[in-house]
Amino acid sequence: MTGSDRGAVGERGDGRIRVRDAVGLLLYLVVGGALLVLGIGGTRWFSRHIAPVLYDLPGGSWAVGGILGVLSLVGWAGAVSSRFESPGAARTGRLPRAARVVARGVCWAAALAPVIFLISGLRGRNCRSYEPGCAYISGTGPAVLAYVVIAGGVGWLSYRWRRARSEERRARERERMRKLRKKGKGKSRRAR
16 A cells, blocks of 8 residues: 555545534534524414414315325425435436435425424413413314324325336236246246
């Protein structure tokens, strides 16, 4: 090993943390923690002020719960889909990495924000009901029920539909391979 090789190994493989990495990690934790605390507190404040207005619209809390259930399902579908994965070298014209990260973050926010919004309308734990930040917002119960029915029911139906499609696709592939094997062109005829 030459001196230049040892220097290259020493920079990466000696286990030391560089100052730039430590500052980046610290900045990430501080900014991420602040955003998390402000996001949760801001969501609670937002839902306490906006929920009564939304529950008074036509359709009431049932419609709000249903819409939030659909929003959560769409966000979940986007968050777990493979469309935001890093593209291979053969794929061109895809989103840059930063845009994929932002899109995935928006999908996760759309999946989780309705849950936080609805839970924030329920009565707070360990606080008195006459305090404005703790009182139950009327209409939250039916909204939560509609959310659970829509998100659970439609989510289950879409899961069953996707599973049935994949089973059908696998059955077609098995049938295709069986026909090829019959003709002598399938995977089982390796000696040919």
